[in-house]
Amino acid sequence: MKTKRLVIMLCCMIFPCWMMAQTRLITGTVRNNSGNVVPAASVLLKGTSNGVSADEAGRFSINVSGKNPVLVISSAGFGSQEISVGSADDYNIVLNGTGQLEGVVVTALGISRKERSLGYATQQIKGENLTLTKEQNVLGSLAGKVAGVQVVGASGASLGGTQKTKIRGVNSLNGNDQPLIVVDGTPISNSNFGNSNGNGPDLGNVAQDINPDDIESVNVLKGPAASALYGLRGQYGVILITTRKGKRGAKKIDVQYSSAFSIEKTGNFLPLQDIYGVGNNQTFLVLANGDKYVNGNDESWGPKMDGTPVRMYYSFYPQDAEFGKLTPFIPHPDNVKDYFRTGFNIVNNIAVSGGNENMSFRLSYNNAYIKGVMPGTSLTRNNIGLNSSLDITKKLTAGANINFANNKATRPSQGYQGTATGQVQWFQRNIDMNRLKNYRYADGTIMNWNVNPNTTTGIITNNKPSDWNNPYFDAYANSNDDNRDRIFGDINLSYQVIPGLKLAAFLRSDMYTQNISHKEALGGRLDEGYSVTKYQNKEFNYEFLAQYTKLFGQVSFNANVGANKYTRNVSSVSGATVGGLSSPAFYSLAGSVARPNLSSFILNKEIRSVYAMASFGYRDIYFLDASIRNDVSSTLPVQNNSYSYPSVSASFVFSELTKWKPLSFGKLRASYAVAGGDVDPYQTRNTYNVGTVYVGPTATINTLSVPDRLNNAGIKPSFGKALETGVELKFLNNRLGIDFTYYIQRNENQTIELNVSGTSGFATTVANAGLIENKGIELSLTGTPVQSKFFTWNTTLNFARNRSMVKELYPGINVYQLDNNVYSSVPIFLNAAVGKPFGSLVGQAYLRDSATGQIKLDAANLPLFETNHDFGTVLPKFTGGFLNSFKIWKFDLNAMIDFQSGGQFFSWTKMLAIKSGQAEETAALNDKGVNVRETPANGGGVRVDGISNATGLPVTAYVDARSYFRNTIGTRIYEEWLFDASYIKLREVSLGFNFEPAMLKKTPFKTAKLAFIARNPAMIWQKAPKGLEPSELSYGSGSISWLEKGEFQTVRSYGVSLNLSF
């Protein structure tokens, strides 16, 4: 008794709860007349102010008292219904009415809310819309489906590569503004183990461990108001994923099976010339014996491929069948294309779900296999998911959501000197790709094209390629292997103390072990070697939540108080051999010839938080929410590590007050919120770096050095402040819907690694700097233009426009370098400069005459350049998507289009294809109809128009093509290699057929659907030239996608999928 009193007292201290004498507990489920649950209905004890609201599953519990109590159950769009409470404790309530089921969305901390009560923008997508075409990375399938969410993907050739998500533009100076991913309330890691420099394999973001077939719905919380309760981890928005669960109710078992098979083909190749072959001038080289030959040069500025008999690379290998032979010098127009193969993708998923009155259960297994379009690459993934919950007693419920994922791949490298992506950059147009396929001779010698013969003997003496391996050697002998085992999910207990008051405790975790290794075989450009990294990540959230809901007549009240302890522990060990391997193909650190490079890494972080939230509603028309949170983070200096931040939001469902028939729903909303942020660990105290060890003849010297980054013991937390307002309108029985949001967000005091003048002794310093302002609008239009028995057309158009502006940086510093790229010692910088849009590109441009804008030319009539030209922002003007679904008789047709306007990117591939004389335009006809490769004296040359820098007079001249393309614009004029990133892309198409139950009578199936699916079938329009892919610029962990330096070839896939339920 004592304990009970104590507990009740405690509860009364936390919540204003009114205890009643002589009460008993009644439970029930609210459904509509077709048997579907009606979530969030109001349940009121008639004649009192005692009421509760049902949960998302339609369930409620309420204390009743008095004689012959009557419950009044109502929900918007349905009539209200009265039920006399008899002796039974549990009631099934059926509401009549034709009203649409009212939307209930999952919000922060897993709290289900009526959509109408929210004072901020969220957008929800159903799971079936994410798996239209079986896209395997759930973030990739969000592209275009949510207004204000920009997804920049990677080619399918990367095998589950990076899908970079940004909500409402760029909100952080360092660009690390990826939203938090939450699965059934558990925040999970979305790290990326790819290189940030765009080289090597793209391992993708690890949110791809979520099984897309397990997803019930995805809800995107876009601004701080929506995500304030996730604290700093949610400051850039939250993607809440709710998985499918078993259903409570009468005992029932469902079995779902789905399978999909698609073929993967490469597309969108850069147009190349087929006239001139290898060399840096048009004269053939000659061996001592008089034979014409071509060497291992990687430029195609050479002689015409006119069939002249020449010695090619293979003829210099005595092991080769054509050793010493002359073969015709001819083009191989498809040599780049020939490297790729047809891949396939096969996904199978089976799920068993069921439940009874007091438990629910779902178990699923998913297996995916991709054979990559690049030789030697593949990916295998397995997912097991288990969701269950059990009522231990009427009040106590235990649950568990456990996901296991395994991901194993052999991936291609991208970027400069990667596998096969290099053949567009530097290569010989005269090489037959198929001739390179058998890359190893019987005696073990590797056949290389990028090597030179001894001109006297005609034999290759130095078989080490200068810059490029045989691509098949890279594909089959030098592999990038990775695998990851992961478990994430939660176990939970919840207790319904009294009606309306629920206490819950959760233990949430996300644990994975990532292994990454690389083998470099003997005979290539680099030393034989092996490198391996083992990385272990453990995140735990210990969470407590008390929820209280109550109806007082017309007033609804909801309060939540919670506490959370978050811990993250990372440990990794990595090593790489040095100086070769002691025994061929002995891929082990123990095989290192010299002292191997070894390192270990530990990271520990902890955040302790408390938070509270209250919301009030009046007549289901007026709503007001407020929240407050305090975080204490281990990564901030002790004096600054505790900080609080509030949010407040309101909504007004004005349609309830108007009688205008066509308006079925109308709501105004507004919110103001602050979200705080900490920093990554270990940036407050200075330490030293471990330098190279000098293992000298007399002594071993362990050197240490001062790091280039200056840490800061005075760092403060950063805050994002957002003001948001919006309107939501539905017309004509919800046939037409408009959702509009305007927001302004100011992110202050960002902790960044500020680039400082190296002359200070440091390259960067950790500093609180800056104010970025984002303003934007989001518009989502939904409509059902046609609705009939045989034909229904549903359409959704999402549109978002965001402007990021850098308002302040740091005293005395007006430019923050976000990123840079250097080729051939010429840099281009991605900067955030005060007073300019975020992410401006600065680099070398044509020197132009200020009066006429004409290009200035030097004495040789080649264009001059200027440094530090501001090319403007790389961020898009607007983004969006257009989803159409048609139901025609038994057929479903879905088509997803996404688009982007503006933004720009720098393309190495295009620059190098021109520089190396491979691109089509380097051997085009000039305006005299003569090939530009011919000498200007013979009517050839590239026509250049401009103004002479010396005389100031206009000049029209014809200049040598190689001097122009290779040495001038390809080296110095970066303006030429910036391309507008606007595009309209058909991303997904599916055409399905739903079998009628009657057709399935003689089968064991309850439902069946067969669909033809296509992922990435077409780029409808793009501003950038053919061969470049503006929607697939992501690689690895780099934060802003602005650089293309050898991206994978676009992959288009076409297949069939089958869904069955038993």
Add this chain to the structure above:
Amino acid sequence: MKKIHLFIPILFAGLLLLGSCKKFTEEDNTDPNRPTKASGTQLIANAEMFLADMSSSPFGVHYPQHLSNTSFTDNSRYTTIYFNFYGWYAGPLMNLETALNSTLDANEGPIVNQQAVAKILKAFIFWHMTDRWGDIPYTEALKGAANFTPKYDKQQDIYNNLFQLLDEANAAIVTGNIKNDIMYGGDMTKWKKMGNTIHMLMALRLSKVDPVKGAAEFIKANNNGVMAANTDNFAYPHLADPANENYWYNQFTRLGRNWFAVSKPLVDYMKPLDDPRLPVFANKNTAGNYVGLDYGLPGSTTVVINNYSLLGSGLRLQNSPVYLVTYAQALFAKAEAAKLGWIAGADVTAKTNYDLALEQSIRQWNNNDISGLPLFKSHVEVQYDPLTAIKQIATQRWVHLFLNGYEAWAEWRRTGYPALVAAPGANGNQIPRREGYPVQERSNNTANYNAAVGSFPYGGNDDLNARVWWDKP
């Protein structure tokens, strides 16, 4: 009653979480992956690892035309204009500055000696930098958060500061070796000579602009004791270890780049003189001859590598040392100073030092083998001639400084010898006279950058053609 008990653990867990909001300590956020302490000599040793870069550069080696490019000739055609000096400041100089400003450990050798070595290295690196870029941040540099935008000091002031730094080092050195020294194994007598030798070479650099100051500093340094044998040479000892290997080994062998041939001007000068160093500097071509490659060819010219002499194999072994400051340099300097009248003895002293310089240079390059010396010296052109002494000294120093491109380039700018012709059509047919500042300075340190460029001693733009202070036209 029993049921009520069930939720107590949940509530209790919640209260525990609520109550756990205590503060963290500084230790919780100290990086466990990096050391919090570094000894002075470990920092100095790390700074020493940058020294080879002063010589081993694919840019410096081209300005004085020691090497020509067989392919990818951009570097020999001066296409790079702006060079980044941030690595020197944030790398070795910040290590040295930290050692100079921290409490040193006497267990690693006399503290004054540790400081003296740090000062000598600091002076050596700043000297190299100011000779490349001219005016650079010095007095306000390396202050960390106290000054992220240091002003640029005049080269003249930097030279004066460096002379003073070397004076302090020379005066401070006591008996007793230091630990963790890659260059001299901690031998302080060698460090003392090294400090005074660079002091002397720096003094000579003022011959065009301020001979009075130059002569005074020269005499002082010479009197303090300079290098007296090739064993005193300051050379980076590379190892047969990928972590500490020679740059040219990396280029030729590891990367397979046969891109560097000995240049035609150098071979054409050395070959008629039967210079015994030529077989060290250059390999024979396939036909068995020493043939230098034309300097600064446009990239469209096909070079058949077999026809030319590539960089000598012995200079590009994995552990080939890199000579930075040498005894023969000191001898050439003394010869020139005597000829200029800075030190006593005029032509007699000049000849003595010049002859000894030739011998010691050959001993250095040819592993002490001077069998080729008599034939070489039988050529009149190399015999000391009072009428052409400065030219002879400068030209032979140019040969001696082979591969130490930046130093050879500085001496070429100062003396004008040998007469070299710029890469045809490159940089307006001019050989560079300085290197451009890093472009990052325009945004990171705008005001000071603009002030520096606006007050170049002899005008000009921030490019390859403006002159540094001592390079008086």
